[in-house]
Amino acid sequence: MHLHWKNHETVKVICKPCKPGQAQQYAEELARLSKGIVIDIKPNNIIIFYRGKNYVQPKVMSPPDTLSKAK
Numbered sequence: 001m002h003l004h005w006k007n008h009e010t011v012k013v014i015c016k017p018c019k020p021g022q023a024q025q026y027a028e029e030l031a032r033l034s035k036g037i038v039i040d041i042k043p044n045n046i047i048i049f050y051r052g053k054n055y056v057q058p059k060v061m062s063p064p065d066t067l068s069k070a071k
Contacts, residue, residue, distance in 0.1 A: 001034050002058060005051040011036075015045040023047060 004011045013030065015023050023045045027038045036049040 001030070001036065001049065005036075005055060006057060009051055010039065011049050011051075013047045013049065015047065018045040 001011050001013070013026075015026050018026065023041050027041055027047045030036070030047070031038050031049065034049065036051055039048040039050050041047050
């Protein structure tokens, strides 16, 4: 999200394995972690975030311990 927000003000997140009503929980958690603002949650599990007017890009873009492609 932060890499996309580098050039754009909004980002669209698609939740593929979402159960009905679970997109709201994902939106709240992503908003808390990214400090973005949820604009809308579409019926087909698409969440649209706004980065905010006073957005400051974090120094570390991704966590240091991520999964490899094989995993």
